[in-house]
Amino acid sequence: MRSFGRVARTESRVYFTGGTTAVLMGWRESTIDIDLRFDPELDELFRAIPIIKEKLQINVELAAPSDFIPQLPGWHDRCQYIGREGKVSFFHYDLYSQALAKIERGHDHDLLDVTAMIKENLVDRHKLLDLFERIKPDLYKYPAIDPPSFTKAVNLITEIR
Numbered sequence: 001m002r003s004f005g006r007v008a009r010t011e012s013r014v015y016f017t018g019g020t021t022a023v024l025m026g027w028r029e030s031t032i033d034i035d036l037r038f039d040p041e042l043d044e045l046f047r048a049i050p051i052i053k054e055k056l057q058i059n060v061e062l063a064a065p066s067d068f069i070p071q072l073p074g075w076h077d078r079c080q081y082i083g084r085e086g087k088v089s090f091f092h093y094d095l096y097s098q099a100l101a102k103i104e105r106g107h108d109h110d111l112l113d114v115t116a117m118i119k120e121n122l123v124d125r126h127k128l129l130d131l132f133e134r135i136k137p138d139l140y141k142y143p144a145i146d147p148p149s150f151t152k153a154v155n156l157i158t159e160i161r
Contacts, residue, residue: 001014001082001083001085001088001090002085003048003051003052003055004045004048004052004085004086004088005084005085005086005087005088006085006086007044007045007047007048008042008044008045008086008087008088009042009044009087010040010042010044010087011087011088011089012038012039012040012042012045012087012088012089013038013039013088013089013090013091014036014037014038014039014045014088014089014090014091015036015037015038015039015064015079015090015091015092015093016034016035016036016082016090016091016092016093017035017036017037017063017064017065017092017093017098018031018033018035018061018063018098019031019032019033019034019035020034020035020036021092021093021095021098022113022116024082024092025092025120025122027113027116027117027120028113028116032058032059033058033059033060033061034052034056034058034059034060034061035061035062035063035064036060036061036062036063036064037062037063037064037093038062045088064093064097065093065094065097065098065100065101066097068101068104068105068142068144068145069097069100069101069104069135069139069142069145070135070138070139070141070142071097071135072094072096072097072100072131072134072135073131073134073135075093075094075096075097076094078094078095078096078097079091079092079093079094080092080095095117095122095123096123096127096128096131098113098117099113099114099117099118099123099128100128100131100132100135100154102114103150103153103154103157104145104150104153106153111157114157115157118157125157125158125159126158128154128157128158129154129155129158132151132154132158136151
């Protein structure tokens with residue numbers, strides 16, 4: 001965060017997602033990469049990535065849930081503020097978007113993350129299901145998604161026990 005803050009000459013936001021959020025929020029001990037998204041996409045931030053990768057000896061991926069699933073309504077308002085370095089404000093990308101993207105991917109560690117989000121009351125099952133229903137009509141825009149399988153997975157994880 002400090003490295004990005006030192007190089008940014010313009011007000012910007014960095015959104016962390018995936019394992020980065022899991023580690024910073026404390027439901028996972030480690031991650032193999034740092035997933036993030038810039039807004040706006042500034043050259044100076046992109047140019048800092050190789051330096052950060054080398055310094056931290058970790059991979060940096062440009063990824064956000066909206067790369068994999070339709071953007072959830074109101075996602076921006078649900079992003080959680082982390083802090084600020086220089087002209088850069090840092091946020092966790094909307095946890096509901098992260099949860100649905102993880103469910104769609106279906107990897108074991110992703111599903112464990114979603115279970116942790118629910119257990120820690122970071123994500124409400126009812127709201128997660130409601131937001132999924134709101135993006136269902138747009139799933140066709142993501143050809144890699146199999147809507148019936150995605151629906152089944154969401155229903156399984158949001159099932160009230």
